[in-house]
Amino acid sequence: MSVNSFRDDEATVSSRKLRTCLRLFSYMKSYKWSVLGVLAIMTVTVFISLINPLIIERAIDLHIKNKNLQGLLQLGAFAIIINIIFIILVKIRMYVMAKVSNHILLEIRQELYVHIQSLSFQFFDSRPTGKILARIIGDVNSLKDVLVNSVTTLIPDFVTICGVVVIMFMKDARLAAASLSSIPLMTIGVFVVQKISHKRWQVFRKKSSNLNAYVHEDLSGMAVIQSFTAEKETYETFCQLTDEHRKSFIGAVVYADMFGAIVDFCWGLGTMVLFLVGVGMIGSQSVSVGILVAFGTYISMFWSPVMNLSNFYNQLVTNISGAERIFEILDTKPDIENTKEAFVLPELKGAVDFQDVSFTYDEGTNAETKVLEHVSFHVNPGETIALVGPTGAGKTTIVNLLSRFYEIQNRTILVDQYDIKKVALESLRSQMGIMTQENFIFSGTIRENIAYGKLDATDEEIIEAAKAVNAHDFIMQMEQGYDTILKEKGAGLSIGQRQLIAFARTMVSMPKILILDEATSSIDTQTELLVQKGIEALLKGRTSFVIAHRLSTIEKADKIFVIDKGGIIEQGTAKELLQKKGQYYKLYMAQFKNL
Numbered sequence: 001m002s003v004n005s006f007r008d009d010e011a012t013v014s015s016r017k018l019r020t021c022l023r024l025f026s027y028m029k030s031y032k033w034s035v036l037g038v039l040a041i042m043t044v045t046v047f048i049s050l051i052n053p054l055i056i057e058r059a060i061d062l063h064i065k066n067k068n069l070q071g072l073l074q075l076g077a078f079a080i081i082i083n084i085i086f087i088i089l090v091k092i093r094m095y096v097m098a099k100v101s102n103h104i105l106l107e108i109r110q111e112l113y114v115h116i117q118s119l120s121f122q123f124f125d126s127r128p129t130g131k132i133l134a135r136i137i138g139d140v141n142s143l144k145d146v147l148v149n150s151v152t153t154l155i156p157d158f159v160t161i162c163g164v165v166v167i168m169f170m171k172d173a174r175l176a177a178a179s180l181s182s183i184p185l186m187t188i189g190v191f192v193v194q195k196i197s198h199k200r201w202q203v204f205r206k207k208s209s210n211l212n213a214y215v216h217e218d219l220s221g222m223a224v225i226q227s228f229t230a231e232k233e234t235y236e237t238f239c240q241l242t243d244e245h246r247k248s249f250i251g252a253v254v255y256a257d258m259f260g261a262i263v264d265f266c267w268g269l270g271t272m273v274l275f276l277v278g279v280g281m282i283g284s285q286s287v288s289v290g291i292l293v294a295f296g297t298y299i300s301m302f303w304s305p306v307m308n309l310s311n312f313y314n315q316l317v318t319n320i321s322g323a324e325r326i327f328e329i330l331d332t333k334p335d336i337e338n339t340k341e342a343f344v345l346p347e348l349k350g351a352v353d354f355q356d357v358s359f360t361y362d363e364g365t366n367a368e369t370k371v372l373e374h375v376s377f378h379v380n381p382g383e384t385i386a387l388v389g390p391t392g393a394g395k396t397t398i399v400n401l402l403s404r405f406y407e408i409q410n411r412t413i414l415v416d417q418y419d420i421k422k423v424a425l426e427s428l429r430s431q432m433g434i435m436t437q438e439n440f441i442f443s444g445t446i447r448e449n450i451a452y453g454k455l456d457a458t459d460e461e462i463i464e465a466a467k468a469v470n471a472h473d474f475i476m477q478m479e480q481g482y483d484t485i486l487k488e489k490g491a492g493l494s495i496g497q498r499q500l501i502a503f504a505r506t507m508v509s510m511p512k513i514l515i516l517d518e519a520t521s522s523i524d525t526q527t528e529l530l531v532q533k534g535i536e537a538l539l540k541g542r543t544s545f546v547i548a549h550r551l552s553t554i555e556k557a558d559k560i561f562v563i564d565k566g567g568i569i570e571q572g573t574a575k576e577l578l579q580k581k582g583q584y585y586k587l588y589m590a591q592f593k594n595l
């Protein structure tokens with residue numbers, strides 16, 4: 001059950017912005033030489049931009065005033081050369097930073113992907129796929145500009161501001177103080193706006209996630225939507241979600257725009273105060289026209305990086321919620337992890353023991369209800385166990401616990417007398433074949449889909465597995481044989497064909513313990529016969545748990561467990577249970593009548 005559907009906003013991640021930023025920027029450590037190179041380039045470019053006003057001051061006060069044309073031309077040529085160098089360096093800086101930031105995004109995305117794969121079913125039960133996608137794609141993308149600008153804006157602009165302030169005070173402290181008089185006002189304004197803005201961007205990201213979750217769910221269920229002609233209703237929900245998304249964006253962007261406005265206002269105010277004070281001082285010994293013109297340039301050189309920094313800050317406030325959401329997932333501890341003492345399982349024979357196992361899905365929540373209570377059984381290597389019982393009885397839960405998709409809360413499950421909680425997860429799952437009713441088909445060739453069961457399988461192994469489960473003939477009838485490209489989810493294949501490919505995939509992995517959730521869908525008699533034979537081939541020589549719907553599978557099983565009310569209410573062979581005339585007998589008769 002998904003406790004967090006597209007209708008629910010995700011919980012707000014509470015984190016310290018500074019800590020999040022530092023964690024994000026720590027990814028730059030691996031690229032320190034490139035970043036240092038960029039900073040060196042930036043030092044030169046900042047230096048060039050700082051001496052430009054000095055050149056103007058010199059040109060006016062020295063060469064123009066004294067009508068020295070040659071001096072003016074030389075100064076002009078010097079200015080052109082250093083500014084061409086400036087342009088080239090800026091281009092190099094942009095290229096290096098684009099490379100570094102893209103590498104970091106790749107690293108974060110890979111880390112996120114690998115971590116998500118390690119999380120248990122409990123995590124996926126609580127989040128729609130669309131919301132997970134939003135974090136892997138959208139939130140990671142949102143960090144790109146922050147990463148680039150942290151190097152290209154934060155440090156150089158900060159250095160520029162410091163440099164300009166020092167030069168201004170060295171030139172004339174009174175004009176400098178006048179130019180910077182509006183800074184306190186700006187600080188207060190930016191602080192207030194960022195507080196509100198951050199909260200609004202968090203809301204916006206949640207609304208984007210909801211929309212993503214809905215579209216993903218909608219597209220996955222398109223066949224159901226179209227067959228029930230529910231297009232109008234789903235469109236209405238879509239409109240409602242896009243509207244919420246739009247409103248949250250406008251709500252956030254209104255405040256984001258205010259950063260620039262505050263800086264602009266303070267810039268104008270500072271310039272006005274400078275000229276009010278400066279014009280009154282012209283003629284006094286220390287203030288020449290050249291100095292006032294230079295201050296006019298310096299004030300721009302001061303406020304322009306302040307504007308850049310405020311844009312960067314705005315970007316940070318806008319996108320830091322993306323980083324918070326990414327780190328929240330990275331910090332989610334997998335429920336099912338190898339313990340420090342976990343050891344690799346030796347090759348299994350296939351004995352399985354459940355010892356007084358109880359289980360609930362939503363432990364610790366109000367929804368907590370026991371799905372299994374005190375379940376115990378023993379299965380010998382090579383036996384086929386059919387699990388039967390009414391819907392919702394707990395059959396899938398039993399096999400999910402054996403595969404350790406969920407962790408049992410108490411007591412023990414043993415395979416060959418090894419407690420599955422104490423063994424390395426990979427060594428357990430690699431010896432199990434798990435076939436759900438979905439028979440998921442990946443986009444790719446038939447060969448690749450079968451080899452999913454054993455990634456290093458040879459062509460011979462793949463063909464042998466396909467032959468064993470009766471899939472080879474239908475594959476060979478396809479135009480490209482094993483190289484036929486299958487579409488996502490196996491669109492274009494019949495249900496029976498999808499099953500046969502999934503059988504071959506499981507067969508090639510040669511599992512010691514097989515879990516098979518038999519599909520109930522009806523298929524044509526000829527394919528049914530092939531599927532039947534495929535199942536028989538799969539079951540042969542390995543311990544198997546089959547959530548059985550076919551009478552033929554049930555009849556041939558070594559033992560049948562009838563599951564109901566959180567436990568095994570009957571067990572025995574088909575013959576024994578029929579003679580007992582209990583629950584199984586009723587189920588059998590009901591199915592038999594249907595047939």
Ligand SMILES: Nc1ncnc2c1ncn2[C@@H]1O[C@H](COP(=O)(O)OP(=O)(O)OP(=O)(O)O)[C@@H](O)[C@H]1O
Nearest residue numbers: 001125361362371390391392393394395396397398
């Ligand atoms: N991921 C989950 N989160 C919470 N409850 C769950 C989850 N999966 C199953 N349940 C609940 O656990 C109970 C047993 O479900 P389970 O899937 O094991 O039944 P089943 O016997 O396999 O049913 P079916 O034959 O319909 O597949 C049901 O009441 C179900 O609602």
